[in-house]
Amino acid sequence: MLKQLLTLLTAALITTSAWATPEIGQPAPAFTVIDSKGVTHSLSDFAGKTVVLEWTNHDCPFVRKHYETDNMQSLQREMTGQGVVWLSVISSAPGTQGFVSSAQADQLTADRNAAPTAVLLDSDGVMGRAYDARVTPHMYVIDSNGVLRYAGGIDSLPTAKHEDVAKADPYFATAARAVLAGETVERSISRPYGCTVKYAD
Amino acid sequence: MSATKSWLTLLSNALLAFALLLSSSAAAQVASAVVEQPQLRAQLLSEAQQVAAGERFTVAVKLMPDAGWHTYWVNPGDSGLATTLAWQLPAGSEAGAIQWPIAHKFRIGPLANYGFEGDTYLLTDIAVPADYSASDYTLAVRADWLVCEDYCIPGFAELSVTLPVGAETSLAPSQRDSFASARAQLPERADWPAAFDIQAKQVTIAVRHADAAAMASDDSFYAFVGAGELVEHATDGTVFVSDDTVFIQRPQNTFYSGVADTIPLLLVSDQRAVLLNATQQAKGQALNVKGLAVNAAVKPPAPLTNLPLMLLFAVLGGLMLNLMPCVFPVLSLKALSMANSGDQRRSHALWYSAGVIISFLAIAAVLLALRATGAALGWGFQLQNPWLIAAMALLFTAIGLNLSGLYQVATRLMGLGGSSQPEHGPRGSFATGVLAVVVASPCTAPFMGVALGFAIVQPPLVALSVFAALGFGLALPFLLIAWIPALAKRLPRPGQWMERFKQWMAVPMYLTAVWLIWVFGRQTGVDSMALLLIAAVLMATMLWWLGLRQLQPQPSITGGLLTLALMSLSLLALAASLQFAQAPSKTATAADSEQNWQPWSAAKLSELQQAGQPVFVNMTADWCITCLANEKVALDTAATRALFAEHTIAYLKGDWTLQDPAITEYLGQFSRNGVPLYVLYWPGQEPQILPQLLTPAIVREHITQFVSP
Numbered sequence: 001m002l003k004q005l006l007t008l009l010t011a012a013l014i015t016t017s018a019w020a021t022p023e024i025g026q027p028a029p030a031f032t033v034i035d036s037k038g039v040t041h042s043l044s045d046f047a048g049k050t051v052v053l054e055w056t057n058h059d060c061p062f063v064r065k066h067y068e069t070d071n072m073q074s075l076q077r078e079m080t081g082q083g084v085v086w087l088s089v090i091s092s093a094p095g096t097q098g099f100v101s102s103a104q105a106d107q108l109t110a111d112r113n114a115a116p117t118a119v120l121l122d123s124d125g126v127m128g129r130a131y132d133a134r135v136t137p138h139m140y141v142i143d144s145n146g147v148l149r150y151a152g153g154i155d156s157l158p159t160a161k162h163e164d165v166a167k168a169d170p171y172f173a174t175a176a177r178a179v180l181a182g183e184t185v186e187r188s189i190s191r192p193y194g195c196t197v198k199y200a201d
Numbered sequence: 202m203s204a205t206k207s208w209l210t211l212l213s214n215a216l217l218a219f220a221l222l223l224s225s226s227a228a229a230q231v232a233s234a235v236v237e238q239p240q241l242r243a244q245l246l247s248e249a250q251q252v253a254a255g256e257r258f259t260v261a262v263k264l265m266p267d268a269g270w271h272t273y274w275v276n277p278g279d280s281g282l283a284t285t286l287a288w289q290l291p292a293g294s295e296a297g298a299i300q301w302p303i304a305h306k307f308r309i310g311p312l313a314n315y316g317f318e319g320d321t322y323l324l325t326d327i328a329v330p331a332d333y334s335a336s337d338y339t340l341a342v343r344a345d346w347l348v349c350e351d352y353c354i355p356g357f358a359e360l361s362v363t364l365p366v367g368a369e370t371s372l373a374p375s376q377r378d379s380f381a382s383a384r385a386q387l388p389e390r391a392d393w394p395a396a397f398d399i400q401a402k403q404v405t406i407a408v409r410h411a412d413a414a415a416m417a418s419d420d421s422f423y424a425f426v427g428a429g430e431l432v433e434h435a436t437d438g439t440v441f442v443s444d445d446t447v448f449i450q451r452p453q454n455t456f457y458s459g460v461a462d463t464i465p466l467l468l469v470s471d472q473r474a475v476l477l478n479a480t481q482q483a484k485g486q487a488l489n490v491k492g493l494a495v496n497a498a499v500k501p502p503a504p505l506t507n508l509p510l511m512l513l514f515a516v517l518g519g520l521m522l523n524l525m526p527c528v529f530p531v532l533s534l535k536a537l538s539m540a541n542s543g544d545q546r547r548s549h550a551l552w553y554s555a556g557v558i559i560s561f562l563a564i565a566a567v568l569l570a571l572r573a574t575g576a577a578l579g580w581g582f583q584l585q586n587p588w589l590i591a592a593m594a595l596l597f598t599a600i601g602l603n604l605s606g607l608y609q610v611a612t613r614l615m616g617l618g619g620s621s622q623p624e625h626g627p628r629g630s631f632a633t634g635v636l637a638v639v640v641a642s643p644c645t646a647p648f649m650g651v652a653l654g655f656a657i658v659q660p661p662l663v664a665l666s667v668f669a670a671l672g673f674g675l676a677l678p679f680l681l682i683a684w685i686p687a688l689a690k691r692l693p694r695p696g697q698w699m700e701r702f703k704q705w706m707a708v709p710m711y712l713t714a715v716w717l718i719w720v721f722g723r724q725t726g727v728d729s730m731a732l733l734l735i736a737a738v739l740m741a742t743m744l745w746w747l748g749l750r751q752l753q754p755q756p757s758i759t760g761g762l763l764t765l766a767l768m769s770l771s772l773l774a775l776a777a778s779l780q781f782a783q784a785p786s787k788t789a790t791a792a793d794s795e796q797n798w799q800p801w802s803a804a805k806l807s808e809l810q811q812a813g814q815p816v817f818v819n820m821t822a823d824w825c826i827t828c829l830a831n832e833k834v835a836l837d838t839a840a841t842r843a844l845f846a847e848h849t850i851a852y853l854k855g856d857w858t859l860q861d862p863a864i865t866e867y868l869g870q871f872s873r874n875g876v877p878l879y880v881l882y883w884p885g886q887e888p889q890i891l892p893q894l895l896t897p898a899i900v901r902e903h904i905t906q907f908v909s910p
Contacts, residue, residue, distance in 0.1 A: 197310075
């Protein structure tokens, strides 16, 4: 009896509480986060530009797969070369894997020869939770009208094997190129694979 | 001395080498080397120490993560990676899928993963080709895993074992314990009907099995969905049980991008772990429907459904009728006269039997006609209906009291039967048969009541057969005597024993009444049951009074009035018990048998609208799990029923199970091509479409918005 009542209440809660989930085809969630240079960025600052969000954690084997094969850096160059705003987001809480100071973040960018527009330090996880980012790398594409067009994994092969980068279907890159070309995105959602984002509890 | 020593050294060296050879060949064959990787060691084990062509054997990849580290299930959850095994086997061999152990749930902040801690065995069956001719069999596997604690490390190992090939497979004694613990980690496999569908970003899974229902009522119950990105993993969602069906509702995963038609579903409670397959419910696909259609009513114990057995009982019942006080004396007289009637006795007996059986069939036909009329009027004769159960309980009590001798069933037909003179010839014999049924009616009526009560819930053909069998039973002694005249002399003499026999027969009647009252109590609750018992007491009092009056030559008017008063009081108690019935049954469970809806039709809808009544339309189908779940959670609840009653909202339900074109057209009006569809019509307002996923709160909100404060 009590259990039934509880389940009913839970059902009511689940359905009525607004789920903060990003939706394809809907305006992307707003954010305001400081980057490694101390500059504050908001989504609204980039109106008229295509924005790519990349959740990252430099010690995660899945992130390393794409940095050590130069896949991520190549994509960053390709995209930023076409006027895309590429934001690498670190949502690791202090004391967890992937958490870095602003100096360390810049060092990582230099060491890895990475080319993001900025590295956002989201250690309280507010932006990560707004986007429901679950893993690193977790990729999002927002078009010039601020509409979310892609969310999911970087490619089709959920492994940490470097040799799989070349074999995979590059879901994220295909979607981003389609958005830049003004075409419809065929696959706008895919399985995000990688390490859990190390949120503060 | 030195020679002896060197000989000894040589011998011991040789022995050592031999021992090493033995041990290495035994060990290397069934277990690979252990591969050390960061935080995890891996090994390949074979259950067989010798394999054979054309046979299967089982191997295990044993993962030994450090304490606190885990590897992943087939669906790793929000992150992580399922372990993969890539086999390299001799040509023609086959490796089965991984038999996953029982998964565990790991919470990581707002996310959840599924996997295994501690020593984990991934079992796989290997089939050796039938034409395998080499003397040994080498199997190699590359295992790729992700081992995680707070952070994750991918790892892999290449493992292999070589086994000798022989005439038959033999198991390695050294591996018995390992494989026993491996199998202890496996879930049971079951083929319980299970299906899922996705509506309004909610995934509803239904599993129909009493065992599943038992598991789900445990607080430890959790359903592991074996498909990535179908449901959200971190939220527990909602689980509710209705009869023997478990409904599991979970929010659809944000990163859902399609799902296979059939997915593994692992149900786990503290007591059991069961693996089954769940199939996606396609629109209009009636295949799984019957397995899953939910029976909302409290099921009364099933009446006898075995037709031959039923007919046998009916024949025995009919036979027993012959022993009743008002039948037996006739039987003995008849029997004697018939035994003496010479050549014609057989045809006489046959015509007599025909008369009896046709009379019984006529009674059954009248009964069925009544039933059909009743059904047309909308009151179904179903055992699920508490009204019918209560009426039958009272009927059986009355029958029992009659058999006990409290009162008599007097009919005018008795006199009729007694006065008529049987004619000769077939027509005469037939008429005698008909009359026998009529004459016997005072005694047979109670038994006919039993047959009636029983047959009323059966399909027409069964009901007719049962009555025919009863008639056959009644006529059976005559048929027997006709063929074996000597039997007539064996018949016992009529006497007081007949009366005693009749009184004993009251006992099963009372017991039947108890059973029916119990069913009624299950359906409606203890309070209603008490009221039904009061009705029974009042009825018994009335019958007792009636019985007293039957003994008086000149019944008084006041006595008649008292009878009437008691009869109306007992009817009142019966009605009250049913009124009362609704309160407990509504709050107790979602399974409420009381129907508060009417079938939808376009005409009915517009009629109600014109009458200015608010209307709630529910378009549903048997194969629509979401529809059923909504009804259980939000519509068939005490609160919603009360709400509908309070605002006199007419509830219309349309059944699209067979894709009724009228409903298809109606759905089209709302640009829908499927169910569920919920529409609320409020006088003077635009029709309101409710969400496809209902909660009591949603229904309440939609209704109360129209009610002026």
